[in-house]
Amino acid sequence: MSKKATKGVLLVQLGTPNSPTTGEVRKYLTEFLMDPRVMDIPYVSRTLLVKGIIVPRRASKSAATYSTIWDEQTGSPLMYYSELQQQMLQAELGDEYHVELAMRYQEPSIPGALKKLEGMFLESLVVIPLFPQYASATTGSVIDRVMELIRSWQYFPKLRFVSSYCDNxxxxxxxxxxxxxxxxxxxxxxxxxxxxxxxxxxxxxxxxxxxxxxxxxxxxxxxxxxxxxxxxxxxxxxxxxxxxxxxxxxxxxxxxxxxxxxxxxxxxxxxxxxxxxxxxxxxxxxxxxxxxxxxxxxxxxxxxxxxxxxxxxxxxxxxxxVESLNANPKWIEALKRMVLENGN
Missing domain, CATH: 3.40.50.1400 (Rossmann fold)
Structure with missing residues (x-):
C-alpha cells in the first residue's frame, strides 16, 4: 500500500478548448477574455466587446485553426504536454506528494483540482502557474483564482506560490x-x-x-x-x-x-x-x-x-x-526543484 500523500502540488496552465469545434472554442474564448485581469476594462464594456464582437468574429476561425494542430489520438497539444508534465513530476516526487493539473480556463478546472486537494488534509501546497514570466493576466490571474477558492477551506495548509522563474x-x-x-x-x-x-x-x-x-x-x-x-x-x-x-x-x-x-x-x-x-x-x-x-x-x-x-x-x-520545454526530463527536474525549494 502506497504512502498517503501529505504534500500537494498544483500545476496550472492557461487552458484549451475541449475540442476544435466552434461551440467549444466560443466557450473557451468567452471565459478567457471575460477575465478582468485579461481584458482589464469595465465589466459592461468588456461584455459588449467580448460577447458582442470578438468571440462571434473569432470563434469559427479559431476553431478551424485548432483543428489543424489537433491530434486524433492525443487531442490538444497543450493538454497532452501538460498532462505528461504532471505525470512525470508525480513520478519524480513520489508518494509523499500529490500533483494535480488544472487549467485556468475550461477543464480540468481549478475548482475541481482544489476540491480533490482539500480532501487530502495536506500539510502544504505549492502552486506553480506554468508561465515563466510573471504577468497579472496570466500568473496573477491564477493566484487570484486560487486564493479566492481556498479561502473557503476550513483548514489552511502551508501555501506557496511560484510567481516567476524567468531565468531558471x-x-x-x-x-x-x-x-x-x-x-x-x-x-x-x-x-x-x-x-x-x-x-x-x-x-x-x-x-x-x-x-x-x-x-x-x-x-x-x-x-x-x-x-x-x-x-x-x-x-x-x-x-x-x-x-x-x-x-x-x-x-x-x-x-x-x-x-x-x-x-x-x-x-x-x-x-x-x-x-x-x-x-x-x-x-x-x-x-x-x-x-x-x-x-x-x-x-x-x-x-x-x-x-x-x-x-x-x-x-x-x-x-x-525551437521546440518548447514539453516533456524534457530536465524541465521536470526544474519543476521538482521549485517544489522542494518552496517549503516542501
Whole structure:
C-alpha cells in the first residue's frame, strides 16, 4: 500500500478548448477574455466587446485553426504536454506528494483540482502557474483564482506560490539544448517571440507609481528594477538563453506576438520584425517562444504557419521553431526543484 500523500502540488496552465469545434472554442474564448485581469476594462464594456464582437468574429476561425494542430489520438497539444508534465513530476516526487493539473480556463478546472486537494488534509501546497514570466493576466490571474477558492477551506495548509522563474537555469538549459538540435550557423537571425500584453498593463504592476520607465522597458532592463514587470522578465529570459548559446547581440531580436484590438501593445510586434528582417535581406530565421512551457496554438500555428508564410511572402525562405520545454526530463527536474525549494 502506497504512502498517503501529505504534500500537494498544483500545476496550472492557461487552458484549451475541449475540442476544435466552434461551440467549444466560443466557450473557451468567452471565459478567457471575460477575465478582468485579461481584458482589464469595465465589466459592461468588456461584455459588449467580448460577447458582442470578438468571440462571434473569432470563434469559427479559431476553431478551424485548432483543428489543424489537433491530434486524433492525443487531442490538444497543450493538454497532452501538460498532462505528461504532471505525470512525470508525480513520478519524480513520489508518494509523499500529490500533483494535480488544472487549467485556468475550461477543464480540468481549478475548482475541481482544489476540491480533490482539500480532501487530502495536506500539510502544504505549492502552486506553480506554468508561465515563466510573471504577468497579472496570466500568473496573477491564477493566484487570484486560487486564493479566492481556498479561502473557503476550513483548514489552511502551508501555501506557496511560484510567481516567476524567468531565468531558471534548468529551463534555460532546455531551450538551449532544443535550439542546438538545429545548426545555429545556418540562421541569419534569431527571434525571441513572447506573448504580447497591452502597454497599460505594464504600468499597473507598480502600485506606488514611483518607478519611471518612459518606454516600459528596454533591452537592458533588469528584473531588480521592478521584479513583477513582464517586459523586464522577457528580457531576462532572452539574455539567459542568448548567453548560454553565445549569440551575438546583433543576431537576435526580442518581439511580441498575439496582440488583440487597437490599443497599444508591447512592441516591437513579431509581424513587424519579420517584415523588417525580410527587407534587410535575412533569409533563415530560428524562433524561440520562451513564454510557453509547452507547444500550443501560438507556437505550432501562429509562428510556424502564419508568421512563416508572411516571411516567405516578403522574400524570406525559412522560419524554424525551437521546440518548447514539453516533456524534457530536465524541465521536470526544474519543476521538482521549485517544489522542494518552496517549503516542501
Amino acid at each position: 537555469p534548468l529551463m534555460v538549459d532546455v531551450f538551449a539544448e532544443h535550439a542546438q538540435q538545429h545548426n545555429l550557423e545556418d540562421y541569419d537571425h534569431f527571434l525571441f517571440s513572447y506573448h504580447g500584453l497591452p502597454v497599460r498593463q505594464l504600468g499597473k504592476v507598480d502600485p506606488s507609481k514611483q518607478l519611471k520607465c518612459p518606454d516600459f522597458g528596454c533591452d537592458s532592463c533588469k528584473t531588480e528594477t521592478n521584479p513583477y514587470c513582464y517586459l523586464s522578465q522577457c528580457y531576462a529570459t532572452t539574455r539567459a538563453i542568448a548567453t548560454k548559446l553565445n549569440l551575438p547581440e546583433d543576431k537576435f531580436t526580442v518581439c511580441f506576438q498575439s496582440r488583440l484590438g487597437k490599443t497599444p501593445w508591447i512592441q516591437p510586434y513579431t509581424s513587424d520584425t519579420l517584415h523588417n528582417l525580410a527587407k534587410a535581406g535575412k533569409k533563415k530565421l530560428l524562433v524561440f517562444s520562451p513564454a510557453f512551457v509547452a507547444d500550443c496554438i501560438e507556437t505550432l500555428d501562429e509562428i510556424q504557419v502564419e508568421y512563416a508564410n508572411e516571411f516567405k511572402e516578403m522574400g524570406g525562405e525559412e522560419v524554424h521553431m
